[in-house]
Amino acid sequence: MVFFLGIDTSCDETSAAVVSAKREILSNVVSSQADMHARYGGVVPELASRAHVERIAPVTEEALRRAGLRLRDLGGLAVTAGPGLVGALLVGLNFAKGLAVRNALLLVAVHHIRAHVESVFLAHGDSIPLPALSLVVSGGHTSLHMIEESKKRHTYRKIGATLDDAAGEAFDKAAKLMGLGYPGGPVIEALARGGDPKAVTLPPHPNIHSRGRVNYDFSFSGLKSALARFVRNRGIPPAASPEEAFGREDLRGIAASFQEAAFSALIWTTRRAAKRLRPASLCVSGGVSVNARLAERFFALGAELGLPVFFPPKELTTDNGAMVAWCGILDQKKPLTHTETLALNAHAGWEF
Numbered sequence: 001m002v003f004f005l006g007i008d009t010s011c012d013e014t015s016a017a018v019v020s021a022k023r024e025i026l027s028n029v030v031s032s033q034a035d036m037h038a039r040y041g042g043v044v045p046e047l048a049s050r051a052h053v054e055r056i057a058p059v060t061e062e063a064l065r066r067a068g069l070r071l072r073d074l075g076g077l078a079v080t081a082g083p084g085l086v087g088a089l090l091v092g093l094n095f096a097k098g099l100a101v102r103n104a105l106l107l108v109a110v111h112h113i114r115a116h117v118e119s120v121f122l123a124h125g126d127s128i129p130l131p132a133l134s135l136v137v138s139g140g141h142t143s144l145h146m147i148e149e150s151k152k153r154h155t156y157r158k159i160g161a162t163l164d165d166a167a168g169e170a171f172d173k174a175a176k177l178m179g180l181g182y183p184g185g186p187v188i189e190a191l192a193r194g195g196d197p198k199a200v201t202l203p204p205h206p207n208i209h210s211r212g213r214v215n216y217d218f219s220f221s222g223l224k225s226a227l228a229r230f231v232r233n234r235g236i237p238p239a240a241s242p243e244e245a246f247g248r249e250d251l252r253g254i255a256a257s258f259q260e261a262a263f264s265a266l267i268w269t270t271r272r273a274a275k276r277l278r279p280a281s282l283c284v285s286g287g288v289s290v291n292a293r294l295a296e297r298f299f300a301l302g303a304e305l306g307l308p309v310f311f312p313p314k315e316l317t318t319d320n321g322a323m324v325a326w327c328g329i330l331d332q333k334k335p336l337t338h339t340e341t342l343a344l345n346a347h348a349g350w351e352f
């Protein structure tokens with residue numbers, strides 16, 4: 001049996017995991033730095049890099065320990081090489097290079113967004129009918145891809161992406177505006193549960209840049225500006241703390257309205273793409289895909305279109321090493337020489 005160790009240090013989670021070629025997740029250790037960045041209202045790249053340096057070795061050891069394996073039992077290593085914060089990426093990449101060269105292991109460089117896409121397949125495998133329309137909604141990215149199969153391998157065709165903010169970034173900015181701290185997604189979801197989604201009228205859908213041309217792009221900066229305007233015009237003060245927000249009807253209404261508008265934008269564009277491109281299934285992944293209301297809306301869309309809908313389980317939604325290890329297994333091929341391994345570089349803006 002082939003086992004891969006996957007490492008991800010692309011943003012503010014230090015993660016290492018062991019996955020088998022049979023799609024078993026033997027371990028998936030994630031050390032989140034969210035608390036550390038919270039006091040600054042967002043990720044501070046230099047602090048993220050330093051925390052990765054401190055955590056990468058213990059997190060990797062823990063992943064191997066939980067899996068009950070040693071390095072020599074591995075078929076190879078996989079590491080996220082981009083996109084992400086370049087300093088953060090370099091920590092994982094250099095650590096993985098060292099392990100690979102020292103232990104004569106195959107090293108595979110993985111694209112982070114592809115890893116999110118494949119997290120759904122790691123969880124559900126062959127039960128996902130292809131072609132699949134895949135939406136990745138994370139803190140740094142929002143994109144739509146058509147996934148097809150050629151010679152038993154997935155091919156990915158990017159059909160749309162955000163023109164400005166990512167969906168998760170919009171949640172983080174909206175939360176900051178309301179005094180809810182970082183990361184914004186989980187607090188907004190909880191606040192929205194008791195709020196009136198019609199409390200604030202926000203731009204109905206974001207496809208403002210289409211100029212008559214059919215596209216499947218997203219835009220969230222208008223939504224954020226509309227929210228900022230509303231808060232300013234009404235003189236609504238931010239919450240003194242996330243806890244205080246739960247006693248405030250106005251903030252509950254704003255959270256619910258914002259969440260509904262953001263998800264309507266995702267649904268609207270996905271529906272348009274599905275109607276034209278006729279996929280056999282819908283897949284949703286990335287940090288925002290943990291949101292229960294998003295799942296509800298996507299399952300409703302699936303029912304409307306007659307398509308099955310697939311999400312990863314919670315532990316595979318936010319950044320994690322398991323999805324990276326799985327991409328390593330998908331990509332294992334002729335081993336690189338030491339020189340080639342050492343020449344691998346991080347790409348902060350790697351396109352997918």
Ligand code: KG4
Nearest residue numbers: 138139140168183185186287288291318319
């Ligand atoms: O995929 P991820 O862990 O990191 C990136 O690759 O960017 O996504 C993190 C993003 C953050 O913006 C966070 O606010 C958002 O996912 N998020 C949520 C929820 N939980 C996390 N967004 C909406 N609802 C949630 N429950």
Ligand code: ZN
Nearest residue numbers: 138287318319
């Ligand atoms: Zn991510």
